[in-house]
Amino acid sequence: MKSRNAIPGSLPASERELRQTFLQQARLVPGAERITRCLQCGTCTGSCPVSYAMDISPRMVIALFRAGQIEEILRSRTIWICASCYMCTTRCPQQIKITDLLYALKRTAMDKKLYPDRFPVYLLSKNFVRLVNYYGRNQEMLLLLLYYLKRNPFELLRLLPMGWSLMRKGRIALWPKKIQGVEAIRKILGASRALELPREKDKADYDKTMVGYGAVDAGRP
Amino acid sequence: MEYLYYPGCSLESGGRPYDESLRAVFRALGVGLSELKDWNCCGATMYMSLDETTSMAISARNLALSEHNGSRDLVAPCSACYTVLLKTNRFLRESPELKQKVDRILGEAGLKYDLTVAVRHPLDVLVNDIGIEAIAQAAKRSLEGVTFAPYYGCQIVRPERGFDDREFPTSMDRLFERLGARTAYFPLKTRCCGGMLMTTFPDVCLDLVKELLQCAAENEAQCIATTCPLCQINLEAYQKKVNKMFGASYEIPVVYFTQLLGLALGCSEQELGLQRNLIALKAPLSALVA
Numbered sequence: 048m049k050s051r052n053a054i055p056g057s058l059p060a061s062e063r064e065l066r067q068t069f070l071q072q073a074r075l076v077p078g079a080e081r082i083t084r085c086l087q088c089g090t091c092t093g094s095c096p097v098s099y100a101m102d103i104s105p106r107m108v109i110a111l112f113r114a115g116q117i118e119e120i121l122r123s124r125t126i127w128i129c130a131s132c133y134m135c136t137t138r139c140p141q142q143i144k145i146t147d148l149l150y151a152l153k154r155t156a157m158d159k160k161l162y163p164d165r166f167p168v169y170l171l172s173k174n175f176v177r178l179v180n181y182y183g184r185n186q187e188m189l190l191l192l193l194y195y196l197k198r199n200p201f202e203l204l205r206l207l208p209m210g211w212s213l214m215r216k217g218r219i220a221l222w223p224k225k226i227q228g229v230e231a232i233r234k235i236l237g238a239s240r241a242l243e244l245p246r247e248k249d250k251a252d253y254d255k256t257m258v259g260y261g262a263v264d265a266g267r268p
Numbered sequence: 269m270e271y272l273y274y275p276g277c278s279l280e281s282g283g284r285p286y287d288e289s290l291r292a293v294f295r296a297l298g299v300g301l302s303e304l305k306d307w308n309c310c311g312a313t314m315y316m317s318l319d320e321t322t323s324m325a326i327s328a329r330n331l332a333l334s335e336h337n338g339s340r341d342l343v344a345p346c347s348a349c350y351t352v353l354l355k356t357n358r359f360l361r362e363s364p365e366l367k368q369k370v371d372r373i374l375g376e377a378g379l380k381y382d383l384t385v386a387v388r389h390p391l392d393v394l395v396n397d398i399g400i401e402a403i404a405q406a407a408k409r410s411l412e413g414v415t416f417a418p419y420y421g422c423q424i425v426r427p428e429r430g431f432d433d434r435e436f437p438t439s440m441d442r443l444f445e446r447l448g449a450r451t452a453y454f455p456l457k458t459r460c461c462g463g464m465l466m467t468t469f470p471d472v473c474l475d476l477v478k479e480l481l482q483c484a485a486e487n488e489a490q491c492i493a494t495t496c497p498l499c500q501i502n503l504e505a506y507q508k509k510v511n512k513m514f515g516a517s518y519e520i521p522v523v524y525f526t527q528l529l530g531l532a533l534g535c536s537e538q539e540l541g542l543q544r545n546l547i548a549l550k551a552p553l554s555a556l557v558a
Contacts, residue, residue, distance in 0.1 A: 075320050077362035096460050100472045128469055130476075131313050132422035132460035137434045146427065153317045167468040168317065175314040179326070183308040185277040194467065209505050213282065216544040220281035227306045231329060231377040238376035239322040242369055 058115045065117050068158055072151035076144055079151070084141040085109045091135035091145055101125040105135055105145055108152075121156040125149075127168045170194055180236060183226035188219050270300035271393065272334050274353070276346035276497075277309050283346065283497030285541030289526035290345055290390055292539040296530070297398055297406055301343065304333055310349040313464060324366065325373040327356040332374060332381040339384045343393055345526075347423035347496035348463075353387040358428065389424050391495055391525065392431035395439045400446050408534030411449035413552045416528065417489035418444070418451055419480065419503070421496040422460040434458070440493060440525055447532045452489035456480055461502045471513075477502050478510050481518045490553055493525040500524060504546050521547045531556045 058066070073079040091105040092098045098105065103123045111120050120126065126149050135145040156162055162169050174193040178185050195203040213219050226232075271294075279287040294301040307330050309315075315323040330353065334342045344350040360367045361383055374381060394403065418440040425432045432439050435458055441451045461480060462473030480503060484492050494500045504522035511517055523545060530540040537543055537557050549557060 072320070075359070075363065075366050077359060096476055097462075097465070097472055100469070128465070128472065130422075130460045130463050130465050132463075133426040134422065134458075134460070136427045144427075150316055150320070154320065157318060171464070171467055172314040172317045175312070176318055179309045179311065179315065184280075185309045185312070187277065187281045191467070209508070212546055213505060216546065218282050218284050218544055226308055228308060228329070231379065232308060232326065234377040235325045235329065235373055236322060238373040239319070239325055242321065242373065 062115055062118055065121060065155065065159060066115075069112075069117060069151060069155040072154045072158075073148060076147045076151060078142070078144050079148060081141060081143045082109060082112070082148060085113070085143055086141065088140060090138050090140065094134040094138050095129075096132060096134065097128050097130055100128055105149075108149070109143070109145075117155075118161075120152060121159070121161045126152045126156060127162075127166075167194075167198055170197055178223075180232060181225070181229075182223050183229040183232050184224075186220065186223040188221065189223055269397065270302070270340055271388070272337060272340050272342045273301045273303045274307055274310075274330060274334075274342050274344045274349060275303065276344060276349035278346050278348075278497040282501050283524075285527060285544045286345055286497055286500070286524040288539065288541035288544075289524055289530045289535070292535045293394070293526045293530050293533060296533040296535055297394075297403065299393075299398060304330065304337065304342065307333065310344075310352045312348045312352060316352070321366070321369055321373070323352075324356050324359060325370050327352050328360065328370055328374060328381050329377070329379060331356065331385045331387075332379040334385045335381055341386045341388045341393070343388050343390050345390050345495075345497075347421050348498065350387065350389050351423045354428075354430070357383065357385070357387060389431065389495070391424070391439050391443075394529070395443055396431060400443050403443065403529070403533075404446050407447055407532045409532055409556055411444060411447045411528070411532050411556075414444075414449040414556075415452050415488060415490050416444060416449055417454040417484040417487065417492045418457055418525075419454070419484075419492050419494045419499060420458050421494065421499045422458055422463075424495055425458065440495075444493070444528065444532075447529075449528075452484065452487040454483060454487060454489065456483045461499045463498050463502070466502055466506065473502065474506065474510050474513050477506055478514050478516070481507065481510060481516075481520060484520055485518055489520065490550065491521040491523055491528070493523055493528050495525055497524075507547065519547060521545065521549050521553070523549070 087106055089106045095105055103125045108120050129149045131146055133146050157169060171194050174190055175185060178190055275287050310327050311323040344353055420437050425434050425437050445451055462476040465473040492503060500522055507518050527540045527542055542557060
Protein backbone atom coordinates (compact mmCIF):
# COMPACT_ATOMS: atom_id res chain seq x y z
CA MET A 48 0.00 0.00 0.00
CA LYS A 49 1.40 3.36 -0.98
CA SER A 50 1.63 5.92 1.79
CA ARG A 51 -0.99 8.56 1.45
CA ASN A 52 -1.10 12.27 2.00
CA ALA A 53 -2.63 13.16 5.36
CA ILE A 54 -5.38 15.17 3.64
CA PRO A 55 -8.35 12.83 3.15
CA GLY A 56 -9.54 12.45 -0.41
CA SER A 57 -6.37 13.67 -2.10
CA LEU A 58 -4.58 11.43 -4.58
CA PRO A 59 -1.10 11.34 -6.03
CA ALA A 60 -0.77 12.81 -9.52
CA SER A 61 -0.23 9.47 -11.23
CA GLU A 62 -3.44 8.11 -9.76
CA ARG A 63 -5.36 11.21 -10.84
CA GLU A 64 -4.12 10.91 -14.39
CA LEU A 65 -5.09 7.26 -14.65
CA ARG A 66 -8.42 8.06 -13.14
CA GLN A 67 -9.13 10.74 -15.71
CA THR A 68 -8.27 8.42 -18.58
CA PHE A 69 -10.50 5.76 -17.13
CA LEU A 70 -13.38 8.18 -16.61
CA GLN A 71 -13.06 9.33 -20.21
CA GLN A 72 -13.36 5.74 -21.34
CA ALA A 73 -16.20 5.04 -18.93
CA ARG A 74 -18.07 8.09 -20.22
CA LEU A 75 -19.02 6.17 -23.32
CA VAL A 76 -20.70 3.44 -21.31
CA PRO A 77 -24.31 4.40 -20.62
CA GLY A 78 -25.10 3.86 -16.96
CA ALA A 79 -21.46 3.86 -15.88
CA GLU A 80 -22.26 6.20 -13.00
CA ARG A 81 -24.07 3.39 -11.21
CA ILE A 82 -20.66 2.25 -10.00
CA THR A 83 -21.28 4.59 -7.07
CA ARG A 84 -24.14 2.37 -5.93
CA CYS A 85 -22.04 -0.70 -5.20
CA LEU A 86 -22.85 -2.18 -1.82
CA GLN A 87 -20.00 -4.70 -1.89
CA CYS A 88 -22.32 -7.66 -1.68
CA GLY A 89 -19.93 -9.89 -3.68
CA THR A 90 -22.59 -11.36 -5.98
CA CYS A 91 -20.39 -10.48 -8.93
CA THR A 92 -17.42 -12.43 -7.59
CA GLY A 93 -19.62 -15.35 -6.70
CA SER A 94 -21.09 -15.48 -10.20
CA CYS A 95 -17.89 -15.02 -12.13
CA PRO A 96 -16.70 -18.31 -13.70
CA VAL A 97 -13.06 -17.21 -13.73
CA SER A 98 -12.89 -15.34 -10.43
CA TYR A 99 -10.90 -18.22 -8.98
CA ALA A 100 -8.06 -17.32 -11.35
CA MET A 101 -8.17 -13.60 -10.65
CA ASP A 102 -5.83 -11.79 -8.26
CA ILE A 103 -8.35 -9.05 -7.56
CA SER A 104 -11.99 -10.11 -7.47
CA PRO A 105 -14.62 -8.08 -9.35
CA ARG A 106 -15.98 -6.81 -6.04
CA MET A 107 -12.51 -5.67 -5.02
CA VAL A 108 -12.06 -3.89 -8.33
CA ILE A 109 -14.93 -1.56 -7.51
CA ALA A 110 -13.74 -1.12 -3.93
CA LEU A 111 -10.23 -0.23 -5.12
CA PHE A 112 -11.54 2.23 -7.66
CA ARG A 113 -13.53 4.02 -5.01
CA ALA A 114 -10.55 3.99 -2.66
CA GLY A 115 -8.43 5.78 -5.25
CA GLN A 116 -6.20 2.84 -6.12
CA ILE A 117 -6.93 2.43 -9.78
CA GLU A 118 -3.29 1.72 -10.59
CA GLU A 119 -3.46 -1.53 -8.68
CA ILE A 120 -6.42 -2.62 -10.78
CA LEU A 121 -4.68 -1.74 -14.00
CA ARG A 122 -1.68 -3.84 -13.09
CA SER A 123 -3.76 -6.85 -12.14
CA ARG A 124 -4.51 -10.00 -14.05
CA THR A 125 -8.21 -9.50 -13.48
CA ILE A 126 -9.12 -7.14 -16.27
CA TRP A 127 -7.43 -9.40 -18.84
CA ILE A 128 -8.91 -12.66 -17.69
CA CYS A 129 -12.48 -11.43 -17.77
CA ALA A 130 -14.23 -13.54 -20.40
CA SER A 131 -16.93 -10.96 -20.95
CA CYS A 132 -19.73 -13.39 -20.09
CA TYR A 133 -21.86 -10.68 -18.41
CA MET A 134 -22.95 -12.93 -15.54
CA CYS A 135 -21.93 -10.29 -13.01
CA THR A 136 -23.82 -7.55 -14.83
CA THR A 137 -26.89 -9.79 -15.05
CA ARG A 138 -26.99 -10.52 -11.34
CA CYS A 139 -25.76 -7.27 -9.80
CA PRO A 140 -28.55 -6.00 -7.54
CA GLN A 141 -27.57 -2.44 -8.32
CA GLN A 142 -27.34 -3.07 -12.07
CA ILE A 143 -23.77 -1.90 -12.31
CA LYS A 144 -22.20 -2.39 -15.71
CA ILE A 145 -19.27 -4.36 -14.39
CA THR A 146 -18.25 -6.03 -17.64
CA ASP A 147 -18.41 -2.82 -19.65
CA LEU A 148 -16.44 -0.99 -16.97
CA LEU A 149 -13.82 -3.72 -17.15
CA TYR A 150 -13.57 -3.05 -20.88
CA ALA A 151 -12.98 0.60 -20.05
CA LEU A 152 -10.24 -0.46 -17.64
CA LYS A 153 -8.70 -2.62 -20.37
CA ARG A 154 -8.64 0.32 -22.73
CA THR A 155 -7.12 2.54 -20.06
CA ALA A 156 -4.36 0.04 -19.34
CA MET A 157 -3.58 -0.29 -23.04
CA ASP A 158 -3.67 3.44 -23.50
CA LYS A 159 -1.17 3.91 -20.69
CA LYS A 160 0.87 0.89 -21.75
CA LEU A 161 0.43 -0.79 -18.37
CA TYR A 162 0.98 -4.35 -19.47
CA PRO A 163 3.99 -6.61 -19.89
CA ASP A 164 5.78 -7.02 -23.19
CA ARG A 165 4.24 -9.57 -25.62
CA PHE A 166 1.17 -9.59 -23.44
CA PRO A 167 -1.33 -12.08 -24.89
CA VAL A 168 -4.49 -10.03 -24.79
CA TYR A 169 -2.87 -6.94 -26.25
CA LEU A 170 -1.11 -9.04 -28.92
CA LEU A 171 -4.36 -10.66 -29.93
CA SER A 172 -6.35 -7.43 -30.01
CA LYS A 173 -3.62 -5.55 -31.86
CA ASN A 174 -3.32 -8.18 -34.58
CA PHE A 175 -7.06 -8.53 -34.86
CA VAL A 176 -7.42 -4.81 -35.39
CA ARG A 177 -4.60 -4.82 -37.96
CA LEU A 178 -6.33 -7.54 -39.99
CA VAL A 179 -9.72 -5.89 -39.83
CA ASN A 180 -8.26 -2.54 -40.83
CA TYR A 181 -6.49 -4.13 -43.77
CA TYR A 182 -9.01 -6.65 -45.10
CA GLY A 183 -12.25 -5.41 -43.63
CA ARG A 184 -12.76 -8.88 -42.17
CA ASN A 185 -10.93 -11.06 -39.73
CA GLN A 186 -8.96 -14.02 -41.08
CA GLU A 187 -8.90 -16.61 -38.33
CA MET A 188 -5.89 -18.50 -39.61
CA LEU A 189 -3.78 -15.39 -40.22
CA LEU A 190 -4.76 -14.02 -36.84
CA LEU A 191 -3.68 -17.14 -35.00
CA LEU A 192 -0.47 -17.34 -37.02
CA LEU A 193 0.49 -13.74 -36.29
CA TYR A 194 -0.48 -14.10 -32.65
CA TYR A 195 1.29 -17.37 -31.86
CA LEU A 196 4.42 -16.52 -33.86
CA LYS A 197 4.95 -13.48 -31.67
CA ARG A 198 3.82 -15.03 -28.41
CA ASN A 199 5.23 -18.54 -28.53
CA PRO A 200 5.95 -20.39 -31.78
CA PHE A 201 6.13 -23.73 -29.97
CA GLU A 202 2.51 -23.45 -29.00
CA LEU A 203 1.79 -23.21 -32.70
CA LEU A 204 3.48 -26.56 -33.23
CA ARG A 205 1.36 -28.10 -30.52
CA LEU A 206 -1.78 -26.82 -32.18
CA LEU A 207 -0.84 -28.22 -35.58
CA PRO A 208 -2.69 -31.56 -35.19
CA MET A 209 -5.93 -29.78 -34.36
CA GLY A 210 -5.36 -27.24 -37.12
CA TRP A 211 -4.79 -30.04 -39.57
CA SER A 212 -7.97 -31.90 -38.65
CA LEU A 213 -9.96 -28.67 -39.00
CA MET A 214 -8.35 -27.95 -42.35
CA ARG A 215 -9.19 -31.41 -43.63
CA LYS A 216 -12.82 -30.70 -42.79
CA GLY A 217 -12.78 -27.46 -44.70
CA ARG A 218 -13.06 -25.32 -41.60
CA ILE A 219 -10.10 -23.07 -42.20
CA ALA A 220 -10.39 -20.25 -44.70
CA LEU A 221 -7.08 -20.20 -46.49
CA TRP A 222 -7.10 -17.16 -48.72
CA PRO A 223 -7.69 -13.77 -47.18
CA LYS A 224 -9.67 -11.39 -49.33
CA LYS A 225 -10.41 -7.71 -48.99
CA ILE A 226 -13.99 -6.50 -48.93
CA GLN A 227 -14.97 -3.98 -51.57
CA GLY A 228 -15.72 -1.32 -49.00
CA VAL A 229 -12.27 -1.44 -47.43
CA GLU A 230 -11.86 2.22 -48.35
CA ALA A 231 -14.84 3.03 -46.14
CA ILE A 232 -13.08 1.27 -43.24
CA ARG A 233 -9.98 3.38 -43.81
CA LYS A 234 -12.08 6.54 -43.86
CA ILE A 235 -13.83 5.47 -40.65
CA LEU A 236 -10.45 4.93 -39.01
CA GLY A 237 -9.14 8.27 -40.13
CA ALA A 238 -12.25 10.13 -38.99
CA SER A 239 -12.27 8.33 -35.65
CA ARG A 240 -8.65 9.17 -34.97
CA ALA A 241 -9.22 12.80 -35.84
CA LEU A 242 -12.10 12.89 -33.38
CA GLU A 243 -10.25 11.24 -30.56
CA LEU A 244 -7.10 13.38 -30.73
CA PRO A 245 -8.71 16.38 -29.04
CA ARG A 246 -8.88 14.14 -25.96
CA GLU A 247 -5.82 15.93 -24.68
CA LYS A 248 -7.80 19.15 -24.48
CA ASP A 249 -10.69 17.35 -22.77
CA LYS A 250 -8.54 16.92 -19.71
CA ALA A 251 -9.11 20.56 -18.89
CA ASP A 252 -12.84 19.85 -18.62
CA TYR A 253 -12.33 17.81 -15.50
CA ASP A 254 -12.27 19.69 -12.24
CA LYS A 255 -8.77 19.08 -10.93
CA THR A 256 -9.92 18.99 -7.34
CA MET A 257 -12.40 16.20 -8.03
CA VAL A 258 -11.32 12.98 -6.42
CA GLY A 259 -13.01 9.84 -5.30
CA TYR A 260 -16.12 8.46 -6.91
CA GLY A 261 -17.75 11.86 -6.93
CA ALA A 262 -15.65 12.49 -10.03
CA VAL A 263 -17.72 9.96 -11.94
CA ASP A 264 -20.76 12.18 -11.61
CA ALA A 265 -18.82 15.12 -13.01
CA GLY A 266 -17.86 13.06 -16.04
CA ARG A 267 -21.40 12.03 -16.88
CA PRO A 268 -22.41 13.05 -20.43
CA MET B 269 -40.72 -13.51 -44.69
CA GLU B 270 -37.38 -12.09 -45.66
CA TYR B 271 -34.30 -11.49 -43.62
CA LEU B 272 -30.90 -9.94 -44.18
CA TYR B 273 -28.05 -12.23 -43.23
CA TYR B 274 -24.82 -11.29 -41.51
CA PRO B 275 -22.61 -14.41 -41.36
CA GLY B 276 -19.60 -12.88 -39.60
CA CYS B 277 -15.94 -13.84 -40.07
CA SER B 278 -16.15 -17.06 -38.01
CA LEU B 279 -18.82 -18.59 -40.17
CA GLU B 280 -16.57 -18.35 -43.22
CA SER B 281 -13.96 -20.48 -41.53
CA GLY B 282 -14.28 -22.44 -38.25
CA GLY B 283 -18.03 -22.00 -38.16
CA ARG B 284 -18.72 -23.10 -41.72
CA PRO B 285 -21.10 -25.89 -40.69
CA TYR B 286 -23.17 -23.26 -38.90
CA ASP B 287 -23.45 -21.14 -42.03
CA GLU B 288 -24.33 -24.13 -44.20
CA SER B 289 -26.91 -25.57 -41.81
CA LEU B 290 -28.51 -22.19 -41.15
CA ARG B 291 -29.04 -21.57 -44.85
CA ALA B 292 -30.35 -25.11 -45.28
CA VAL B 293 -32.84 -24.72 -42.44
CA PHE B 294 -34.18 -21.42 -43.73
CA ARG B 295 -34.44 -22.88 -47.20
CA ALA B 296 -36.35 -25.90 -45.91
CA LEU B 297 -38.77 -23.59 -44.12
CA GLY B 298 -39.25 -21.36 -47.15
CA VAL B 299 -37.98 -18.26 -45.38
CA GLY B 300 -35.84 -15.82 -47.34
CA LEU B 301 -32.30 -15.10 -46.19
CA SER B 302 -30.15 -12.79 -48.28
CA GLU B 303 -26.56 -12.07 -47.33
CA LEU B 304 -25.74 -8.44 -46.64
CA LYS B 305 -23.54 -7.30 -49.47
CA ASP B 306 -19.95 -6.44 -48.59
CA TRP B 307 -20.40 -6.71 -44.83
CA ASN B 308 -17.33 -6.03 -42.71
CA CYS B 309 -16.09 -7.50 -39.46
CA CYS B 310 -18.20 -6.52 -36.46
CA GLY B 311 -15.14 -5.89 -34.32
CA ALA B 312 -15.95 -8.58 -31.72
CA THR B 313 -14.49 -8.19 -28.26
CA MET B 314 -11.00 -7.43 -29.45
CA TYR B 315 -11.68 -4.19 -31.23
CA MET B 316 -13.80 -3.07 -28.30
CA SER B 317 -10.82 -3.70 -26.01
CA LEU B 318 -8.69 -1.32 -28.01
CA ASP B 319 -10.91 1.51 -29.14
CA GLU B 320 -14.60 1.81 -28.42
CA THR B 321 -15.61 4.61 -30.76
CA THR B 322 -13.93 3.09 -33.82
CA SER B 323 -15.33 -0.30 -32.89
CA MET B 324 -18.84 1.12 -32.75
CA ALA B 325 -18.37 2.93 -36.04
CA ILE B 326 -17.12 -0.17 -37.81
CA SER B 327 -19.99 -2.18 -36.44
CA ALA B 328 -22.43 0.58 -37.39
CA ARG B 329 -21.29 0.41 -41.01
CA ASN B 330 -23.06 -2.93 -41.27
CA LEU B 331 -26.19 -1.45 -39.76
CA ALA B 332 -26.01 1.50 -42.15
CA LEU B 333 -25.69 -0.90 -45.08
CA SER B 334 -28.69 -2.89 -43.83
CA GLU B 335 -30.72 0.28 -43.61
CA HIS B 336 -29.73 1.06 -47.16
CA ASN B 337 -31.03 -2.39 -48.11
CA GLY B 338 -34.53 -1.80 -46.84
CA SER B 339 -34.17 -1.93 -43.04
CA ARG B 340 -35.20 -5.54 -42.76
CA ASP B 341 -34.17 -7.46 -39.68
CA LEU B 342 -30.54 -8.49 -39.70
CA VAL B 343 -29.90 -12.09 -38.65
CA ALA B 344 -26.52 -12.57 -36.96
CA PRO B 345 -25.80 -16.18 -35.90
CA CYS B 346 -22.39 -15.72 -34.30
CA SER B 347 -22.79 -14.82 -30.63
CA ALA B 348 -20.03 -12.25 -30.66
CA CYS B 349 -21.38 -10.51 -33.78
CA TYR B 350 -24.89 -10.63 -32.40
CA THR B 351 -23.81 -9.08 -29.10
CA VAL B 352 -21.67 -6.40 -30.70
CA LEU B 353 -24.28 -5.35 -33.27
CA LEU B 354 -26.99 -5.32 -30.61
CA LYS B 355 -24.72 -3.39 -28.25
CA THR B 356 -23.97 -0.87 -30.99
CA ASN B 357 -27.67 -0.30 -31.52
CA ARG B 358 -28.26 0.09 -27.81
CA PHE B 359 -25.30 2.35 -27.07
CA LEU B 360 -26.10 4.60 -30.02
CA ARG B 361 -29.65 4.84 -28.77
CA GLU B 362 -28.74 5.56 -25.15
CA SER B 363 -25.73 7.80 -25.54
CA PRO B 364 -26.32 10.91 -27.65
CA GLU B 365 -22.66 11.83 -27.30
CA LEU B 366 -21.58 8.54 -28.85
CA LYS B 367 -24.24 8.76 -31.58
CA GLN B 368 -23.00 12.19 -32.53
CA LYS B 369 -19.41 10.98 -32.79
CA VAL B 370 -20.35 7.90 -34.78
CA ASP B 371 -22.62 9.90 -37.09
CA ARG B 372 -19.75 12.20 -37.94
CA ILE B 373 -17.38 9.31 -38.52
CA LEU B 374 -19.85 7.44 -40.71
CA GLY B 375 -20.54 10.65 -42.59
CA GLU B 376 -16.89 10.82 -43.61
CA ALA B 377 -17.29 7.40 -45.18
CA GLY B 378 -20.47 8.45 -46.94
CA LEU B 379 -22.74 6.42 -44.67
CA LYS B 380 -25.69 7.18 -42.47
CA TYR B 381 -27.48 5.20 -39.79
CA ASP B 382 -30.82 6.13 -38.23
CA LEU B 383 -31.35 3.27 -35.77
CA THR B 384 -34.03 1.54 -37.84
CA VAL B 385 -32.48 -1.91 -38.10
CA ALA B 386 -33.27 -4.68 -35.64
CA VAL B 387 -30.56 -7.26 -34.97
CA ARG B 388 -31.90 -10.80 -34.47
CA HIS B 389 -30.47 -14.12 -33.53
CA PRO B 390 -31.56 -17.07 -35.72
CA LEU B 391 -32.86 -18.96 -32.68
CA ASP B 392 -35.10 -15.99 -31.92
CA VAL B 393 -36.32 -15.80 -35.52
CA LEU B 394 -37.04 -19.52 -35.68
CA VAL B 395 -38.83 -19.81 -32.38
CA ASN B 396 -40.63 -16.48 -32.26
CA ASP B 397 -41.15 -15.32 -35.85
CA ILE B 398 -41.56 -18.58 -37.72
CA GLY B 399 -42.90 -20.36 -34.66
CA ILE B 400 -42.37 -23.80 -33.16
CA GLU B 401 -45.68 -25.10 -34.51
CA ALA B 402 -44.87 -24.14 -38.08
CA ILE B 403 -41.49 -25.85 -37.77
CA ALA B 404 -43.13 -28.95 -36.30
CA GLN B 405 -45.51 -29.06 -39.26
CA ALA B 406 -42.57 -28.89 -41.65
CA ALA B 407 -40.59 -31.59 -39.85
CA LYS B 408 -39.94 -34.75 -41.84
CA ARG B 409 -38.22 -36.84 -39.16
CA SER B 410 -38.91 -37.16 -35.47
CA LEU B 411 -36.14 -36.65 -32.93
CA GLU B 412 -37.66 -39.34 -30.72
CA GLY B 413 -35.03 -41.07 -28.64
CA VAL B 414 -32.54 -38.22 -28.87
CA THR B 415 -31.28 -36.63 -25.65
CA PHE B 416 -29.43 -33.38 -26.15
CA ALA B 417 -27.85 -30.76 -23.90
CA PRO B 418 -29.01 -27.24 -24.85
CA TYR B 419 -25.97 -25.02 -24.59
CA TYR B 420 -26.83 -21.40 -25.24
CA GLY B 421 -23.51 -19.88 -24.27
CA CYS B 422 -23.21 -16.62 -22.39
CA GLN B 423 -23.76 -14.02 -25.08
CA ILE B 424 -27.06 -14.42 -26.82
CA VAL B 425 -29.37 -13.61 -23.95
CA ARG B 426 -27.13 -11.24 -22.01
CA PRO B 427 -26.65 -8.56 -20.77
CA GLU B 428 -30.02 -7.11 -21.67
CA ARG B 429 -33.02 -9.36 -21.47
CA GLY B 430 -33.45 -10.09 -25.12
CA PHE B 431 -35.54 -12.84 -26.56
CA ASP B 432 -35.21 -15.25 -23.66
CA ASP B 433 -34.33 -15.49 -19.99
CA ARG B 434 -30.83 -14.37 -19.11
CA GLU B 435 -29.89 -17.37 -17.02
CA PHE B 436 -32.30 -20.15 -17.90
CA PRO B 437 -33.44 -19.68 -21.48
CA THR B 438 -35.74 -22.31 -22.92
CA SER B 439 -36.00 -21.55 -26.64
CA MET B 440 -33.97 -24.57 -27.75
CA ASP B 441 -35.54 -26.77 -25.09
CA ARG B 442 -39.06 -26.00 -26.27
CA LEU B 443 -38.20 -26.23 -29.94
CA PHE B 444 -36.53 -29.61 -29.82
CA GLU B 445 -38.94 -31.11 -27.33
CA ARG B 446 -41.76 -30.30 -29.72
CA LEU B 447 -39.79 -32.17 -32.37
CA GLY B 448 -39.61 -35.23 -30.15
CA ALA B 449 -36.26 -34.91 -28.44
CA ARG B 450 -35.58 -35.02 -24.72
CA THR B 451 -33.70 -32.18 -23.06
CA ALA B 452 -30.99 -33.41 -20.72
CA TYR B 453 -30.79 -31.70 -17.35
CA PHE B 454 -28.16 -29.06 -18.06
CA PRO B 455 -27.96 -26.25 -15.51
CA LEU B 456 -24.79 -24.85 -17.10
CA LYS B 457 -26.74 -23.84 -20.18
CA THR B 458 -25.47 -20.26 -20.11
CA ARG B 459 -22.16 -20.74 -18.38
CA CYS B 460 -19.26 -19.24 -20.27
CA CYS B 461 -17.00 -21.66 -22.17
CA GLY B 462 -14.13 -19.20 -21.90
CA GLY B 463 -14.41 -17.88 -25.42
CA MET B 464 -11.24 -16.17 -26.58
CA LEU B 465 -9.49 -17.14 -23.35
CA MET B 466 -8.51 -20.32 -25.16
CA THR B 467 -5.85 -18.28 -26.92
CA THR B 468 -4.86 -15.97 -24.08
CA PHE B 469 -5.31 -18.07 -20.92
CA PRO B 470 -5.76 -21.65 -22.15
CA ASP B 471 -5.44 -23.35 -18.75
CA VAL B 472 -8.36 -21.44 -17.34
CA CYS B 473 -10.40 -21.93 -20.48
CA LEU B 474 -9.84 -25.69 -20.62
CA ASP B 475 -11.10 -25.87 -17.06
CA LEU B 476 -14.31 -24.09 -18.01
CA VAL B 477 -14.77 -26.38 -20.99
CA LYS B 478 -14.24 -29.41 -18.79
CA GLU B 479 -17.04 -28.30 -16.45
CA LEU B 480 -19.44 -28.12 -19.38
CA LEU B 481 -18.44 -31.46 -20.83
CA GLN B 482 -18.68 -33.05 -17.39
CA CYS B 483 -22.20 -31.73 -16.89
CA ALA B 484 -23.30 -33.03 -20.28
CA ALA B 485 -21.70 -36.42 -19.73
CA GLU B 486 -23.14 -36.82 -16.23
CA ASN B 487 -26.63 -36.15 -17.53
CA GLU B 488 -26.30 -38.60 -20.38
CA ALA B 489 -26.60 -36.15 -23.20
CA GLN B 490 -25.94 -37.76 -26.58
CA CYS B 491 -24.82 -34.44 -27.99
CA ILE B 492 -24.49 -30.79 -27.10
CA ALA B 493 -26.37 -28.31 -29.27
CA THR B 494 -24.72 -24.88 -29.42
CA THR B 495 -25.58 -21.47 -30.82
CA CYS B 496 -22.10 -19.99 -30.96
CA PRO B 497 -19.19 -20.86 -33.30
CA LEU B 498 -16.57 -20.16 -30.64
CA CYS B 499 -18.34 -22.35 -28.07
CA GLN B 500 -18.57 -25.11 -30.65
CA ILE B 501 -14.85 -25.03 -31.42
CA ASN B 502 -13.91 -24.83 -27.74
CA LEU B 503 -16.14 -27.72 -26.79
CA GLU B 504 -15.42 -29.92 -29.79
CA ALA B 505 -11.94 -29.26 -31.13
CA TYR B 506 -10.38 -29.04 -27.69
CA GLN B 507 -11.97 -32.14 -26.20
CA LYS B 508 -8.75 -34.08 -26.75
CA LYS B 509 -6.77 -31.43 -24.87
CA VAL B 510 -9.28 -31.49 -22.03
CA ASN B 511 -8.99 -35.27 -21.83
CA LYS B 512 -5.23 -35.01 -21.70
CA MET B 513 -5.19 -32.30 -19.05
CA PHE B 514 -7.75 -33.86 -16.73
CA GLY B 515 -7.26 -37.54 -17.46
CA ALA B 516 -10.80 -37.81 -18.79
CA SER B 517 -12.25 -39.59 -21.79
CA TYR B 518 -15.00 -37.38 -23.12
CA GLU B 519 -16.24 -38.04 -26.61
CA ILE B 520 -19.38 -35.96 -26.89
CA PRO B 521 -20.46 -34.73 -30.31
CA VAL B 522 -21.06 -30.99 -30.40
CA VAL B 523 -23.43 -29.75 -33.11
CA TYR B 524 -24.83 -26.41 -34.06
CA PHE B 525 -28.49 -26.25 -33.15
CA THR B 526 -29.30 -25.60 -36.80
CA GLN B 527 -27.67 -28.91 -37.70
CA LEU B 528 -29.93 -30.74 -35.25
CA LEU B 529 -32.93 -28.82 -36.53
CA GLY B 530 -31.95 -29.56 -40.11
CA LEU B 531 -31.93 -33.27 -39.33
CA ALA B 532 -35.53 -33.02 -38.17
CA LEU B 533 -36.44 -31.04 -41.28
CA GLY B 534 -35.06 -33.73 -43.55
CA CYS B 535 -31.91 -32.00 -44.78
CA SER B 536 -28.98 -34.10 -45.96
CA GLU B 537 -25.62 -34.51 -44.28
CA GLN B 538 -23.88 -32.39 -46.91
CA GLU B 539 -26.42 -29.60 -46.67
CA LEU B 540 -25.88 -29.38 -42.92
CA GLY B 541 -22.11 -29.61 -43.04
CA LEU B 542 -22.23 -32.57 -40.66
CA GLN B 543 -19.27 -34.18 -42.37
CA ARG B 544 -17.23 -31.21 -41.11
CA ASN B 545 -17.80 -31.98 -37.43
CA LEU B 546 -14.80 -33.52 -35.74
CA ILE B 547 -16.66 -35.92 -33.45
CA ALA B 548 -19.06 -38.18 -35.27
CA LEU B 549 -22.65 -38.53 -34.16
CA LYS B 550 -23.57 -41.78 -32.46
CA ALA B 551 -26.82 -43.72 -32.42
CA PRO B 552 -29.65 -42.80 -32.44
CA LEU B 553 -28.60 -39.50 -33.99
CA SER B 554 -26.45 -41.18 -36.58
CA ALA B 555 -29.51 -43.03 -37.84
CA LEU B 556 -31.10 -39.69 -38.72
CA VAL B 557 -28.20 -38.84 -41.00
CA ALA B 558 -29.49 -41.07 -43.75
